Amino acid sequence: MTQLARLLHLVDSAIPTGSFAYSYGLESSITFGLVKTPFGLRNYLYSFLQQAVSMEFPFINSCYKLALPDLNTELATIATEYDAMMLVPTLHRASVAQGKNWLKLLESFYPEAGLDVVNQWFVQEQIPLHFVLGFALCLKRMGFSLPDVQTMYLHMALRDQISAAIRLGFMGPMEGHKLQHDFYSIFENLMASHAETEYFQASRSAFLLDAAQVFHEDVYSKLFQN
Template sequence: MSSIADKRVLTEEIAHLEAQLTAARARLNHSPTPSASNSNPALPPNGLPSHPLLLLSDSALPLGSFAFSSGLESYLAHNPYPKTASEAFPHFLTLALTTLATTTLPYLLAAHRSPEQLQELDATLDACTLCPVARRASVAQGKALLTLWERALRTGAGESPAALALGEFSVVLKSIPLHRDDGCEVSGHFAPIWAAVTRAMGITLRESAYTFLFNHAKAVVSAAVRASVMGPYAAQGMLAGTWLRGEIEDVMARNWGMDVEDAAQGVPMCDLWVGRHELLYSRIFNS
């Protein structure tokens, strides 16, 4: 195998095996003593859902995502389409997922594959994020996830390369000044930190990317409910339907092979909506 695609497949396979090994070591170090009360042959360990994945997909995860609408509030205020809010929302959600996939997904993929490059990827993403409002939202959630990692999720993760990279990143982020001697500056963007955390917790690359996009969709749908775009049952129906799953899988497939150097804003209007959010006369979200 000599092509770039084949090398990438092998890299992902190695990363997947390393993640499985890290998760197995964590279970070995923290597994309870087998007893008649907790043994159940009908539920083999390998047949259970991924416990870390369930944790990170929880809407109650304290990341502050509920405070952001990802431009939805500004989009509705500017109302670029002659439709009702509920009719226009699926179109906006598609644009929001496309924006996330073209601007930040490549950084997530790169950080998961090579967590030792976490600081460099964070600095590059910060330099390439032109919208200051979007930058603040990404950094706020990234720092919240890093704090959550250190205070709650770090236990049992072992000393994997991703865990070590997160530890080094945290030290640099907390240092004063933030500038290192080599000129690299870290900010704490959400996507690279998410990738390193999921890698350290034994979550595969595809699971990490899909959950990241799905969590973003959940946050936007939640914002739509609070903005009275739709009711809670309609929102759950959208999350549970095949349409959203197809949208996420589609943007993943279209941007899976994109390198960091090729990442760019795929929907320029999203930056305008997010950037003009602070100019609204009244607003209920931070962005």
């Protein structure tokens, strides 16, 4: 129970990792009319979550399968592959910024976990420490189970998008949290589809979302960084 409480704390929206500074394409999707209605938002969120499990879960799974993630040479391949698949420059920068913030935060919370070796490895190899990789490597070293980490990652992805929609004025808080509640019903199916996939099976499944993220730079007045 204590372990669950600690994990819930780490994925709390108030934790200063910087995730709430980004809309991941939702702001530009709404601005340019790709998302116009509540039904359109549901379709958008489903595509967003599908891409989360098809792109992020394989890397999370592979990080968990490493015997010694801070020393294993296979991590270099995993980390390089992930870096290459971060195609949108603004998302690449956001991912690295969040990765640094996440590691710094966890080092202050759990100094006994020896998480400094993770940062040292990435510095030594001169590979960017992206949030997804840091998220998995650190939580594994801290003893959290893979199913719990997968669930929490998908929860964070959904929560951040719902929060962005509310702050953009696209929907009210009650409507937004009801939508978030409804989406939990499909979590098991989404997770099961990629529960065992590895990094070499990762894929980007929603290219329209990538386009929306690129077009964020053309939004005249922005609430979010990307």
